[in-house]
Amino acid sequence: MSRGRAEIDRERCKGCTLCIGACPEKILAMSRDSFNRQGVPYAECFDESRCTACMSCAIICPDMAIRIIRLVTIGGE
Numbered sequence: 001m002s003r004g005r006a007e008i009d010r011e012r013c014k015g016c017t018l019c020i021g022a023c024p025e026k027i028l029a030m031s032r033d034s035f036n037r038q039g040v041p042y043a044e045c046f047d048e049s050r051c052t053a054c055m056s057c058a059i060i061c062p063d064m065a066i067r068i069i070r071l072v073t074i075g076g077e
């Protein structure tokens with residue numbers, strides 16, 4: 001299975017929460033006590049080890065705030 005890491009640009013995030021529902025692994029959540037410079041909570045990945053690099057979050061984000069880094073796994077899995 002592919003592995004990845006979601007890099008979320010908090011300053012581009014407008015807090016719409018679309019990516020939260022789009023992630024099949026349910027590993028994205030809105031920040032609770034932190035806000036970006038626009039004053040809104042932003043999306044965060046709280047368990048990168050479960051990211052499959054499926055791209056769903058990046059595709060649905062209307063602000064192109066998410067970039068997926070695909071990780072290479074040794075062993076060809």
Ligand code: SF4
Nearest residue numbers: 023051052054055057
């Ligand atoms: S790439 Fe897929 S699994 Fe990873 S955070 Fe985005 S929606 Fe979730």
Ligand code: SF4
Nearest residue numbers: 013014016017019061
């Ligand atoms: S879809 Fe984009 S703008 Fe909306 S909460 Fe997620 S990262 Fe932020």
